[in-house]
Amino acid sequence: MVRAKVVCLSHKEDADGIGSASLIRQAFGGETRLVDYPGLMNELEQLRNDESLKTLFICDLGLSKTNQDQFVELVKNLRKNHVLVTYIDHHYIEDAIKKKIQSLKVKLIHTINECTTVQVYNAFKSKLNDYSSFIAACAAVTDYMEDRPLGSKLLQRFDRQFVLLEASVLTFTIVSHQKDCDYLLYLVEELSEAKYLHEIPNTFEFARIQAEKISAAIQKVKDNMKKMKNLAYMEVTDSGASMVVNFVLGLSGKDVGVSYKLREEKGIYAVSVRGSRACKLHLGKLVNELATEFGGSGGGHDKACGAVIPREKIGQFLKKFNSRIK
Numbered sequence: 001m002v003r004a005k006v007v008c009l010s011h012k013e014d015a016d017g018i019g020s021a022s023l024i025r026q027a028f029g030g031e032t033r034l035v036d037y038p039g040l041m042n043e044l045e046q047l048r049n050d051e052s053l054k055t056l057f058i059c060d061l062g063l064s065k066t067n068q069d070q071f072v073e074l075v076k077n078l079r080k081n082h083v084l085v086t087y088i089d090h091h092y093i094e095d096a097i098k099k100k101i102q103s104l105k106v107k108l109i110h111t112i113n114e115c116t117t118v119q120v121y122n123a124f125k126s127k128l129n130d131y132s133s134f135i136a137a138c139a140a141v142t143d144y145m146e147d148r149p150l151g152s153k154l155l156q157r158f159d160r161q162f163v164l165l166e167a168s169v170l171t172f173t174i175v176s177h178q179k180d181c182d183y184l185l186y187l188v189e190e191l192s193e194a195k196y197l198h199e200i201p202n203t204f205e206f207a208r209i210q211a212e213k214i215s216a217a218i219q220k221v222k223d224n225m226k227k228m229k230n231l232a233y234m235e236v237t238d239s240g241a242s243m244v245v246n247f248v249l250g251l252s253g254k255d256v257g258v259s260y261k262l263r264e265e266k267g268i269y270a271v272s273v274r275g276s277r278a279c280k281l282h283l284g285k286l287v288n289e290l291a292t293e294f295g296g297s298g299g300g301h302d303k304a305c306g307a308v309i310p311r312e313k314i315g316q317f318l319k320k321f322n323s324r325i326k
Contacts, residue, residue: 003051003052003053003054003083004052004054005030005031005050005052005053005054005055006028006029006030006031006054006055006056006057007030007031007032007033007047007050007053007055007056007057008020008021008024008025008028008030008031008032008033008056008057008059009033009035009040009043009044009047009056009057009058009059009061010024010032010033010034010035010057010058010059010060010061011035011036011037011060011061011116012034012035012036012174012178012181012184013036013174013175013178013242014060014142014143014171014174015117015138015139015142015143015167015170015171015174016060016090016115016116016117016139016142016143017034017059017060017061017116018034018170018174018184018187018188018191019116019117019120019135019136019138019139019170019191020059020060020088020116020117020120021034021059021188022135022187022188022189022191022192023117023120023121023124023128023132023135023136023192024057024059024120024124025188025189025192026127026128026129026132026192026193026194027124027127027128028055028057028124028127030055032185032188032189034181034184034185034188035061037061037062037064037306037308038297038308040058040061040067040071041067041070041071041074044071044074044075044078045074047083048074048077048078048081051081053078053081053083054083054084055083055084055086056078056083056084056085056086057086057088058086058087058088058089059088059089059116059120060088060089060090060115060116060117061089062089062091062092062093062284062299062300063089063091063093063097063299064288064291064297064298064299065288065292065297066291066292066296066297067297068093068094068097071097072097072100072101072104075087075101075104075106076104079104079105079106084107085104085106085107086106086107086108086109087101087106087107087108087109087110088109088110088116088119088120088123089109089110089116090110090111090112090113090114090115090116090119090143090145090301091112091284091299091300091301092112092282092284092285092288092299092300092301093110098110109123112301112302113145113148113149114145114148114149114150114151115136115139115140115145115148115151116139117135117136117138117139117140118136118139118140118145118148118150118151118154119150120136121133121135121136121154122150129194131194132194133154134154134157134158134163134166135191136151136154137151137154137155137157137158137167138163138166138167138170139167140152140154140155141155141163141164142167142168142170142171143301143304144301144303144304166196166197166198168207169197169198169203169204169206169207170197170203172206172207172210172211173187173197173203173206173207173210174187175210175240175242175243176206176209176210177206178240187200213239213243214243217239217243217244217247218247218251220244221234221244221247221248221251222251225248225251225252227252227254228318228319228322229322230254230255230256230322230323230325230326231254231255231256231257231258231318231321231322231325232248232249232251232252232253232254232256232257232258233248233257233258233259233260233318234248234259234260235259235260235262236259236260236261237261237262240261241259241260241261241270241271241272241306242259242272242306244259244272245257245258245259245272245273245274246274248274249274249275249276254276255275255276255278255279255325256273256274256275256276256279256283256321256325257273257274258271258272258273258318258321259271259272260272260309262311267310267311268296268308268309268310268311269308269309269310269311269314270306270307270308271287271291271298271306271307271308271309271314271317272306273287273300273304273306273307274303274304275302275304276303277303279303279325280326281302281324281325281326282302283300283301283302283303283304283305284299284300284301284302284304284305285299286321286324287299287305287306287307287321288305290307290320290321290324291307291308291309291317293320294309294310294313294316294317295310295313296308296309296310296313296317
């Protein structure tokens with residue numbers, strides 16, 4: 001069998017992952033697969049046995065101490081099968097793991113200073129149209145990285161308010177469809193065809209509905225969040241943890257906010273963490289370390305990250321996390 005298939009494996013939970021996938025689709029065509037962080041290894045396991053796979057792009061899917069060695073082994077198997085692998089990401093990666101990835105002759109495009117979509121655009125702009133820079137600007141805004149060197153230049157090309165509007169609608173549409181992967185794939189396809197969010201049917205209505213949920217969450221945060229010395233936290237039951245965590249941070253007056261939601265069928269808590277501008281710690285590194293210590297996994301950016309923590313360990317995790325924040 002001749003290997004010809006192109007696959008982009010990208011993060012499904014935010015505009016950076018969806019934006020990256022849409023730009024890869026525009027530049028190279030092929031198939032898109034969208035996963036959350038815990039789903040990365042399962043998808044790679046499936047792909048390593050795909051005899052038609054020729055080219056694989058992995059976008060915006062950060063590694064943790066829990067899965068980084070497995071990732072290297074799976075990529076090694078793909079390279080043995082002569083699959084061309086490009087890994088594009090902006091989460092922190094240990095130097096030793098970066099060297100192992102590069103030793104496999106994987107094309108590693110990585111910096112923690114720009115979001116993934118901006119890096120995709122910068123690497124492949126000769127294959128992309130001007131609209132693609134707009135998607136990259138939206139991703140930079142939603143990942144709080146519009147002040148970085150490349151992201152800020154892209155944002156300057158457009159009316160700022162227009163970018164903020166479209167980026168918000170994109171984010172709310174993605175968040176409201178996390179259980180509908182077919183719709184997310186449709187969204188990737190529409191964006192790859194250079195459609196603005198206001199041109200895609202119903203996106204503004206999806207955003208309105210999501211905005212109602214968010215506004216309802218504000219009072220719940222005020223009533224239910226709890227504070228430790230160095231952080232505030234709240235368990236979420238009827239919305240996503242990532243939707244609530246910014247309110248926990250903002251309303252608490254603390255430099256770190258944490259929200260978490262039980263995934264009962266898996267026996268784990270999905271945890272979201274945000275830091276204020278005054279927070280000097282790289283929260284992604286710290287959460288990666290602590291999550292591994294308590295039998296979970298985690299990581300991310302310096303001011304925004306997440307984790308998966310075993311259900312019975314969440315209290316210990318919070319106490320240890322609080323003690324490590326200076």
